[in-house]
Amino acid sequence: MPIYNKLVRDRIPEVIEEDGKKFSTRILETEEYIKELKKKSFEELNEYVNTQNDKDAIEELADLLEIIHALAECHGASFETVEEVRKQKAEKRGGFKEKIFLIEVKDE
Template identity: 70%
Template sequence: MSVKDDEATIEELADVLEVIYALAEYHGVSLEKLEEVRAQKAEKRGGFKEKIFLIEVEDM
């Protein structure tokens, strides 16, 4: 990955964070609370660091 790609990735990630911050504010959720819930879920269910994603769920 080039420096240019890294910079573009950082720009896109910053945009995603802006959306998350705006949604949290709209719903009256502090960033501290959001981080607390994120950390709890990561501890309980795992995070995305290993790049394992749920692709599909079948209703039974």
């Protein structure tokens, strides 16, 4: 039996059970849950970075977004709150739409 020791989506045990397989799980405490969400975010980001087409990229971005929703809730905020902060930062500092690549800043 493979050992995974990782955070999975809520319905994964159902899927495994429907395949007729046995498994074991446990419910994480809050601190460990946040730690595992952070680890999962790197896993999903790495999967996104390694995509080769738009369809797969969108799938991985959706996974990242799910993690962001969960982390926002852990930190006592809604996704809407995170989105509002994003908008405020974009208003103040801009977004990334103009594709600006900073090469250097000379100190005088």
